[in-house]
Amino acid sequence: MAAKRGTTVYLYELAWILPSFAIPVGMLVALVVTAFGAGVHLPGLERRIDPTKVAETAPFDKPGLVEIAPGQYEVRMTAQIWSFAPNEIRVPAGSTVHFWATSKDVVHGLLIPKANVNVMLLPGQVAHAEAHFDTPGEYLIICHEYCGIAHHTMAGKLIVEARR
Amino acid sequence: MTRSEDRLTAAFVAVALVALFGGVLTGFFQALEHAGMDVYPSTPLVKSYYHSLTLHGVLNVLVWTTFFICGFVPFMTTRALGRPLALPGVAWLTFWVMLGGFVLAAIPLLGNAATVMFTFYPPLKAHWAFYVGLTLVVVGTWLVTWNLALTWRAWRREHAGERTPLAAFMGLVTFAMWTIASLGIAAEMLVMLIPWSLGLIGGTDPLLARVLFWFTGHPIVYFWLLPAYMSWYTLAPRQAGGKLFSDPLARTSFILFLVLSTPLGFHHQYTDPGIHVGWKLVHAFLTFAVFFPSLLTFFNVVASLESGARARGGKGWIAWFAKLPWGDPSLAAQVLAMLLFTFGGIGGLINASYNLNLVVHNTAWIVGHLHLTVGTAVTLTFMGICYWLVPYLAGKALWSRRLAQAQVWIWFVGMIIFSNTLHRLGLLGMPRRTMIGAAAYVQPEWKALLPLVGVGASLLFLSSLAFFLNLVLTLVVSRAPAPAPAVPAFTEALSGADHAPAILDRWRPWIALAFVLIAIAYGPTLVRLALTTPFNTPGLRVW
Numbered sequence: 257m258a259a260k261r262g263t264t265v266y267l268y269e270l271a272w273i274l275p276s277f278a279i280p281v282g283m284l285v286a287l288v289v290t291a292f293g294a295g296v297h298l299p300g301l302e303r304r305i306d307p308t309k310v311a312e313t314a315p316f317d318k319p320g321l322v323e324i325a326p327g328q329y330e331v332r333m334t335a336q337i338w339s340f341a342p343n344e345i346r347v348p349a350g351s352t353v354h355f356w357a358t359s360k361d362v363v364h365g366l367l368i369p370k371a372n373v374n375v376m377l378l379p380g381q382v383a384h385a386e387a388h389f390d391t392p393g394e395y396l397i398i399c400h401e402y403c404g405i406a407h408h409t410m411a412g413k414l415i416v417e418a419r420r
Numbered sequence: 421m422t423r424s425e426d427r428l429t430a431a432f433v434a435v436a437l438v439a440l441f442g443g444v445l446t447g448f449f450q451a452l453e454h455a456g457m458d459v460y461p462s463t464p465l466v467k468s469y470y471h472s473l474t475l476h477g478v479l480n481v482l483v484w485t486t487f488f489i490c491g492f493v494p495f496m497t498t499r500a501l502g503r504p505l506a507l508p509g510v511a512w513l514t515f516w517v518m519l520g521g522f523v524l525a526a527i528p529l530l531g532n533a534a535t536v537m538f539t540f541y542p543p544l545k546a547h548w549a550f551y552v553g554l555t556l557v558v559v560g561t562w563l564v565t566w567n568l569a570l571t572w573r574a575w576r577r578e579h580a581g582e583r584t585p586l587a588a589f590m591g592l593v594t595f596a597m598w599t600i601a602s603l604g605i606a607a608e609m610l611v612m613l614i615p616w617s618l619g620l621i622g623g624t625d626p627l628l629a630r631v632l633f634w635f636t637g638h639p640i641v642y643f644w645l646l647p648a649y650m651s652w653y654t655l656a657p658r659q660a661g662g663k664l665f666s667d668p669l670a671r672t673s674f675i676l677f678l679v680l681s682t683p684l685g686f687h688h689q690y691t692d693p694g695i696h697v698g699w700k701l702v703h704a705f706l707t708f709a710v711f712f713p714s715l716l717t718f719f720n721v722v723a724s725l726e727s728g729a730r731a732r733g734g735k736g737w738i739a740w741f742a743k744l745p746w747g748d749p750s751l752a753a754q755v756l757a758m759l760l761f762t763f764g765g766i767g768g769l770i771n772a773s774y775n776l777n778l779v780v781h782n783t784a785w786i787v788g789h790l791h792l793t794v795g796t797a798v799t800l801t802f803m804g805i806c807y808w809l810v811p812y813l814a815g816k817a818l819w820s821r822r823l824a825q826a827q828v829w830i831w832f833v834g835m836i837i838f839s840n841t842l843h844r845l846g847l848l849g850m851p852r853r854t855m856i857g858a859a860a861y862v863q864p865e866w867k868a869l870l871p872l873v874g875v876g877a878s879l880l881f882l883s884s885l886a887f888f889l890n891l892v893l894t895l896v897v898s899r900a901p902a903p904a905p906a907v908p909a910f911t912e913a914l915s916g917a918d919h920a921p922a923i924l925d926r927w928r929p930w931i932a933l934a935f936v937l938i939a940i941a942y943g944p945t946l947v948r949l950a951l952t953t954p955f956n957t958p959g960l961r962v963w
């Protein structure tokens with residue numbers, strides 16, 4: 257590339273350039289395969305909402321859990337300092353849960369460890385995330401963005417109940 | 421070089437070090453809180469965990485880094501060009517503008533009127549002086565760019581056809597890259613936050629603010645890293661007794677940073693609603709592209725160090741490593757910084773990976789990651805630089821070489837414990853930016869690890885104290901040795917500048933290319949947001 261062709265320095269340079277190029281490309285391929293193959297969903301473009309009128313805007317006027325189809329649930333959730341509404345959710349094992357959420361005041365976060373739910377809740381934006389729950393148990397719902405002095409108290413629970 | 425320029429560098433570095441001291445102190449408090457010792461009730465100046473964390477972020481990554489860089493990079497660039505800054509008066513004006521900005525921002529910051537974190541996401545609303553002060557700091561960095569550019573032009577007039585000396589080239593790329601990158605934060609401040617905090621406009625928009633913030637917020641990490649790379653490329657190989665392996669490859673990687681650093685900020689916003697996933701994927705691609713110059717740097721620098729170690733009798737594939745001149749604390753600091761940076765780089769790839777990011781975003785993992793990168797690759801390298809720079813500027817011998825040798829290793833060990841623990845806590849779902857000791861939802865498996873955060877942080881704090889003590893005693897106790905302390909000489913290259921393609925020494929094509937990529941990666945989203953954003957979110961002070 258830069259040193260004279262055929263010299264040792266030239267060969268060494270090549271020996272570095274090639275892997276420097278190949279490693280990111282390989283990782284990128286892995287990423288694309290997993291992103292599409294495994295059907296990972298990132299939050300995307302949904303819709304705006306007037307952040308001062310969340311309580312009057314459907315579906316956030318009635319926060320809660322709705323069964324939209326067998327085994328399919330929708331959570332309509334608002335985040336506000338320093339709580340989630342609803343802050344306790346119960347679904348049977350094997351359910352897919354769609355979260356539709358927004359913030360009424362400052363930026364909050366919605367993190368459910370072990371369920372791959374990780375989304376920011378911005379005033380003015382409706383956020384969407386979905387997750388599938390097979391294993392019964394209690395899952396934490398945590399606000400993971402600084403939202404003021406009592407940020408560490410902002411949490412909820414999602415309980416996956418064993419099917420009888 | 422004139423003494424006035426040395427004094428200018430000294431002034432910048434002094435402010436930087438004061439900021440770092442505040443930074444490590446607050447960091448130590450935070451870690452103690454995580455480990456179960458809440459010290460905030462007995463710290464009258466620091467009102468809360470979140471007040472502390474805001475001070476920590478601002479002092480460390482906005483003040484310590486920026487002021488050090490604005491002192492160090494012009495110092496290196498003017499030496500490499502062999503001429504003083506074109507506008508010495510403006511250089512001092514720059515210092516006062518930046519110091520004035522810092523003080524202005526520090527007043528509400530210390531007074532708990534700007535407890536909004538260093539990312540200041542609206543609608544959290546800080547006092548206007550915080551935004552205006554930070555903006556003045558950014559304006560100061562533009563003045564540095566201008567001064568460096570004029571200095572280079574003057575050099576070019578006398579050296580037509582020659583390659584720009586490597587260190588100067590790197591200094592110029594650093595500031596050119598940063599100036600382009602800082603347009604995002606400048607727009608956020610000038611169009612949104614400042615008028616809003618002054619009450620001139622009623623509302624704001626969190627999404628647009630975050631897009632503009634991360635436009636600058638990712639490339640700012642290269643603004644911190646490139647000056648460290650500059651030391652790794654142009655000084656460290658010689659400090660190790662070797663030569664730089666390839667000057668043209670070094671230039672190539674810097675040009676790639678200039679071109680690729682900015683159009684990839686959405687990787688900080690993978691989990692944000694309101695941005696099309698297609699654009700997120702484009703930014704993910706570009707993030708992997710910028711990994712290429714990072715790897716080039718890694719290979720080039722390691723091979724250069726190896727040449728030094730072999731010249732000193734080092735043998736084998738790996739064993740040569742032991743033959744580096746470890747007794748030189750300046751070099752030891754930088755080599756250890758590089759070692760930890762390797763892990764930082766691997767972690768960074770995971771963060772950038774679109775899907776894996778869902779596991780780690782905004783968890784303690786990120787805190788572990790950033791202490792390896794800006795907290796060690798950059799900070800420990802700058803500490804290593806201080807070990808020759810401060811003695812040189814003061815004209816005095818370093819107070820204790822022994823203490824310095826111990827200091828860098830304590831940092832290394834402390835950081836391994838601290839960062840490793842935080843990475844693990846992140847994988848276990850522990851959120852960042854959170855007063856964990858007071859949270860109701862702490863899991864038993866987090867509890868088991870949290871004391872280690874305190875152990876690592878205590879070592880880091882101890883190391884910092886050793887660092888500051890050494891510098892202070894250098895100033896007040898040490899004597900002027902004969903000969904006076906010198907600046908390490910620039911490294912020679914095995915494959916030198918004359919092998920570098922001439923196109924690498926031109927600015928316009930690369931800067932134009934950078935803008936084209938930015939227009940592609942950001943243009944459609946920015947235009948859409950500019951046309952549709954209602955600015956209807958009211959500000960809040962909730963701390």
Ligand code: HEM
Nearest residue numbers: 444447448450451477480537795799852853854877880881
């Ligand atoms: C004695 C050394 C240090 C200790 C003990 C320390 C400790 C910590 C702790 C415990 C946190 C916060 C965790 C959280 O709630 O998320 C943190 C955050 C952070 N630290 Fe450090 N730190 C140290 C040095 C540094 C240095 C040298 C830098 C950079 C130059 C740095 C940059 C940061 C940043 C950017 C954050 C994130 C702030 C935010 O979330 O807004 N730290 N540190």
Ligand SMILES: [Cu+2]
Nearest residue numbers: 399401403407
């Ligand atoms: Cu929160």
Ligand SMILES: [Cu+2]
Nearest residue numbers: 637638687688
């Ligand atoms: Cu980034």
